[in-house]
Amino acid sequence: ETGVTQTPRHLVMGMTNKKSLKCEQHLGHNAMYWYKQSAKKPLELMFVYNFKEQTENNSVPSRFSPECPNSSHLFLHLHTLQPEDSALYLCASSQGSLSPREQYFGPGTRLTVT
Amino acid sequence: GENVEQHPSTLSVQEGDSAVIKCTYSDSASNYFPWYKQELGKGPQLIIDIRSNVGEKKDQRIAVTLNKTAKHFSLHITETQPEDSAVYFCAAMDSSYKLIFGSGTRLLVRP
Numbered sequence: 001e002t003g004v005t006q007t008p009r010h011l012v013m014g015m016t017n018k019k020s021l022k023c024e025q026h027l028g029h030n031a032m033y034w035y036k037q038s039a040k041k042p043l044e045l046m047f048v049y050n051f052k053e054q055t056e057n058n059s060v061p062s063r064f065s066p067e068c069p070n071s072s073h074l075f076l077h078l079h080t081l082q083p084e085d086s087a088l089y090l091c092a093s094s095q096g097s098l099s100p101r102e103q104y105f106g107p108g109t110r111l112t113v114t
Numbered sequence: 115g116e117n118v119e120q121h122p123s124t125l126s127v128q129e130g131d132s133a134v135i136k137c138t139y140s141d142s143a144s145n146y147f148p149w150y151k152q153e154l155g156k157g158p159q160l161i162i163d164i165r166s167n168v169g170e171k172k173d174q175r176i177a178v179t180l181n182k183t184a185k186h187f188s189l190h191i192t193e194t195q196p197e198d199s200a201v202y203f204c205a206a207m208d209s210s211y212k213l214i215f216g217s218g219t220r221l222l223v224r225p
Contacts, residue, residue: 006157042118042203045213058212097211100145100211103160104160108156108157
């Protein structure tokens with residue numbers, strides 16, 4: 001275990017649904033990340049939060065809405081998704097996002113949009 | 115921006131042999147290079163990393179080398195075991211501290 005947990009592990013949702021992914025880190029880190037991992041594509045950074053403040057939005061469509069209420073929790077709210085949004089969504093954390101620090105990943109949420 | 119190329123995409127070795135995975139990067143300002151191992155159904159696990167002020171780092175059967183001049187770095191696994199079978203990703207941290215990942219190498223260690 002890396003100290004980063006994600007729920008749910010699997011999610012199937014229709015294009016009109018609204019759902020949320022949750023991430024929690026138990027490492028005392030202050031930076032958290034959302035990544036998207038699609039088949040045959042490199043991991044793509046979506047959002048970065050540093051001390052609860054969003055410091056990076058990597059041109060992600062507005063149907064993905066992140067929320068970081070504190071340094072230990074990160075959410076990704078999903079609405080009106082498209083089938084091409086089906087992927088593994090990974091959360092990571094590190095001790096700060098503004099220096100070369102190790103990032104630790106959770107197990108991911110496998111999302112299927114029908 | 116930073117671009118990371120990783121080769122090969124698949125690698126099959128006999129148990130006990132060595133495996134080498136290579137990555138190149140484009141941004142000379144990149145200064146942190148981690149390697150991750152991802153097993154089926156799990157998230158990427160950091161296995162080793164190297165910073166630009168060193169040329170080589172070793173941890174038991176795993177080693178990473180960095181050539182800043184040529185902008186490439188490699189992962190070396192010696193005495194491979196079946197449990198080393200996984201997908202391995204290299205990454206480079208760009209000048210804005212974002213990790214840019216390679217496309218992954220699927221390593222199969224044949225018993």
